[in-house]
Amino acid sequence: MSLLDVQGLSIRTEDGRELVADLSFSLDAGERVGLIGESGSGKSLTTLAVMGLLPPGMTASGSIVLDAPGLPRTEVLGARERRLLELRGRAATVVFQEPLTALDPLMRVGQQVAEPLRRVKRLRGAALRQAVRDALAQVLPDPDRIARAFPHEISGGQRQRVAIAMALACDPALLIADEPTTALDVTVQEEILELLSTQVAERGMALLFVSHDLAVVSAVTERVLVLRHGQLVEEGGVEQIVHSPTHAYTRELVGSARQLESALERTAKR
């Protein structure tokens, strides 16, 4: 039984434009899958639809079934808010692209991490403080100082680590990472990717990694879905996609990634 099963998902705007068309894929527990495509290809909308959080005015059809251990199997589309609240944070949760906007600017970091712990694990007082400390300690050094800081007082990399700590706090069965490294500079990107991979592997979580960057996706996932103009154009193991892409768009993606790489190598040889 797969953890996430998306069948024939279509997402439309109010004026009838189809942003995601007949998308089907599934994801098993503990599996790491990349969702790749250019901006505007419907990647982020798909992740929001999985959480049952499509922006107002958008409608989705098809089927999205979340079946996490210990939680009722749920058809997300059309589900009641109450049911979805139970799933969010535990069955699945999201790490967003820009941690500065994904964290409340007026709430101390510690409080923001405490929020899901309070709700899901029902921790209070000293136990809650300790849990926040532990959650932060897993992703960065000096958790006490970070917990007291406001988001604008820490660096971009630290903010993304905090966002990851928030997402991991309730041990979700599926972690959706929506371009989690795009807003960061390259050296920090690598650290964040490593942090994500180790945490996901240690906890046996499933990972849906959304990105436009093939190199980044191939570093952390086993299987790749290629999305273009809201349609699934190719699907396969990372090896297969990188070495023998069949669709023209995938070939283009691989080609440009290789060009970048060979440019680097040429510079290195000089």
Added chain:
Amino acid sequence: MKRVRSWTLAGGLVLFGLVVLVALVSLVWLPYDPSDMTGGRLTSPGWPHLLGTDKLGRDLLTQVMVGARIALGAGAGAVAIGGVLGVLAGVATGFAGRWLDDALSALLDVLIAFPTLLLAMLVVAARSASLGSAVLAIGLGMVAVVARLTRVLVKRVLAQEYITAARTSGTGWLRIVSGHVLPNIWPTLVVNLALQFGVAVLAEASLSYLGLGAPPPNASWGRMLQEAQATVYTTPTGVIAPGVLLLVLVLGVNLIADGLRDALDPTRRKRA
């Protein structure tokens, strides 16, 4: 930078505190009885009447001190009415769905376009001229302004990614309002309510000047200005005294609002 800002707040608090002090003193001690008309008419500042007397022979200092009470009470009352009703209505419309929101905002626009003066006359017609009627009218006029501001602020916060992020981790609506929406809008709201306090004080003075506020013999600053305007060339203190106090109070409140804006915003506080 930070020095200058806190100086604004401090200056505002001093001016505002001055008027509050005058009002507090007036509760326990007044130079004369407010209705004592034995001081001789229209005397100049001097002894024993420090600011002179008005055309009925009442002590001006006493009148002005009682007026401080009325001005502060009117401001506080109107802000209480406008603030509570306005914020509630604003949060409700901020969360409302598409068509309900459209309908409510149209209603708010109509209410804002409705002149406070006309509203005041309607309230007075319904209830008789009194300080209460004036405060009620000003407060009701304020509801629409505060509600519209609150609605925009709520909408802006709800569109932020951190709300989506909070929802992806399963935060419920109640917690979103109390934990994210209110803390993020209240600095702006408090600043705006402080400004509205100043507006309300001026509005009460205007209504009283027109005879729609506190009826005689209540010593509203607005009514004192009206009564003294005929004799402004012979005994200018009758106009200057309430006028200056009105200026001090409104300026003080506006400076406080300005200072609060910076003091309440942690991102500005830290960068300053």
